Structures are given as C-alpha cells and as structure tokens.
Amino acid sequence: MFKTTLIAAAVAATLPFAAFAESMIEVHDAYARSSGAAAKSGAAFMMLHNHGDTDDRLVAASSPAAERLELHTHIADADGVMKMREIEGGIEMPAGGEHVMARSGDHVMFLGLTAPFEQGAMIPLTLTFEKAGDVEIEVMVDLERMPSGHGMKHGSAGEGHKGHKMAQ
Known part of the structure; x- marks a missing residue:
C-alpha cells in the first residue's frame, strides 16, 4: 500500500512540471474599460508572456460579463483611418516572447x-x-486609466500586477 501511494505521489508530482516546461503563459496588468454606463461593449488590455519552450497562440476569450468576446486589433484603412477588426486565427505567442x-x-x-x-x-x-489551454484571470475595471507607453501602468509594489496569472 505504502509503495503504491509513493509511486502515485511521484507520478502526480511530475505531471505539473512537464506541462509547465512545455508552455507557461503569464498575464500581467490586466484591466478593462468601457465608454460609460450605457455602453454595450468594452475592452480588456494586458501584457502576455510565454515563458515556455514552445510557441503558443491565444485563440479565444470568454466571460460571463458579455454575450460574446472577440480578439480585436486596429487596422488602418485606405484613408489612414484606424478601424477595429477581429483577429482571424488568434494571436501568436512565440516561446520566450511577449505580446x-x-x-x-x-x-x-x-x-x-x-x-x-x-x-x-x-x-x-x-x-x-x-497549447496552454484555459488561463482564468480577474480583470479590474479601470475607467480612469490613460494610455502611456505600451499601455501598461507600473505603480507601487503589488499594484502593477493585478490580474496576474500563470498557466501550468
């Protein structure tokens, strides 16, 4: 009995590390905004890091806060006007990279x-x-944040990593 328990514990202990070595996604400084109380849409922003040894791809998002979620980007049209568009095929996350x-x-x-x-x-x-599967985070609504640099706010200790999560 003891030997079986010991073997099971050893196997269980190695499983998370194998997944961790293959792909690890880290999310920093996530925040959400909308244009006001009557808004029908909003957006979330964050810094994504792939600390794994394998390329990955963000392919979808979901939340009970909206009927549907899409991965979006801004693209300049022929007149140079920026327009939002859904990102087809997801967002590349190269091994060791960030987005x-x-x-x-x-x-x-x-x-x-x-x-x-x-x-x-x-x-x-x-x-x-x-590859990493689902990464569940809590995103703080910050209607007052102004864009600066790459859109990330780095406050005092403990303030700049709200919404921080890793997938293992």
Whole structure:
C-alpha cells in the first residue's frame, strides 16, 4: 500500500512540471474599460508572456460579463483611418516572447455587456491558448486609466500586477 501511494505521489508530482516546461503563459496588468454606463461593449488590455519552450497562440476569450468576446486589433484603412477588426486565427505567442494588448492595438473585445463596467469591479476572464489551454484571470475595471507607453501602468509594489496569472 505504502509503495503504491509513493509511486502515485511521484507520478502526480511530475505531471505539473512537464506541462509547465512545455508552455507557461503569464498575464500581467490586466484591466478593462468601457465608454460609460450605457455602453454595450468594452475592452480588456494586458501584457502576455510565454515563458515556455514552445510557441503558443491565444485563440479565444470568454466571460460571463458579455454575450460574446472577440480578439480585436486596429487596422488602418485606405484613408489612414484606424478601424477595429477581429483577429482571424488568434494571436501568436512565440516561446520566450511577449505580446502587449493595449488601447489602439490588440485587445479582448466584450460585445453585448451583461452589466455596466463599474470602476474597481473585477471581471472574470478566461483566455484560451492553443497549447496552454484555459488561463482564468480577474480583470479590474479601470475607467480612469490613460494610455502611456505600451499601455501598461507600473505603480507601487503589488499594484502593477493585478490580474496576474500563470498557466501550468
């Protein structure tokens, strides 16, 4: 009995590390915005890191905060006007790389909000990666944040990593 338990424990202990070595996604500084209380849509922004040894791809997002979510980007049309478009095929996450999801760039679009985004509220968000699978995070609504640099805010200790999560 003891030997079987010991072997089972050893096998179980190695499984998370094998998945961890293959692909590890880290999410930093996630926040969400909408244009106001009557808004029917909103967006989430964040920094994604792939600390794994394998390329991955963000392929979908879901949340009870909206009827549907899409991965969006801004593209200039023939007249140079920026327009939002859904990203077909997802967002590449090269091994050891990072991807900024910021205002006027790539972002998670919430369509058909189920309730208004209220300042300071936490919104559950599931990011689905091709290899890492689902990464569940809580995204703080920050209606006051202004874009700066790459769209990320780095405050005092503990403030700059709200919404931080790793997939293993």
